Amino acid sequence: MGVASAIFLVIVTIFCPPIAVFAISGCGADLFINICLTLLGYIPGHVHAFYLEYVYYDRRERLRRGGIITDRAPGVYSNNIQNGGNPHGYGTIVQPNAS
Template identity: 65%
Template sequence: MGAVSAILIVLITILFPPIGVWAVAGCGADLLINICFTVLGYLPGHLHAFYLEYIYYDRREQAREGRYAARRAPGVYSDRVQTGGYGYGTMVPPGTH
């Protein structure tokens, strides 16, 4: 399922970069930056969107392997992208400890 979603995100990003960014980063600073880049020029919007998607899927694969990046990726403001959609820790449900 991961490869299929990645291909779908790339196809969407080719058509309209902000939708691809929204899909991986959500509504936040990265989306606003991408909208500005897309308005200023179609190519900068694509480059920014593909960079965010690369970071997202790379960090997602690292998290699946149990490795977490020690440093934040430059130019990425979304914690969701930084962690690959996973959190850095787990929370214990209340009352179970």
């Protein structure tokens, strides 16, 4: 996901925050919280969605630069967001060579 997808995600967040949260976190606690906040008021849903997007892209950038993320972002329950979209978690383990 590059700059274009980040801009598209921001535009989607402006119109419907739960769809943007679903795009980065999947179906889970963060989506449920965002739906509830959006139903309580349009602004709290936006604040929550933009916070999740900030954490997601910040962690992606830190991983891209080679940093290791050891702390958990408060209020974020999705592992996808906590890991910056990295499916292997906080790092990968190099498999030993069989030869």
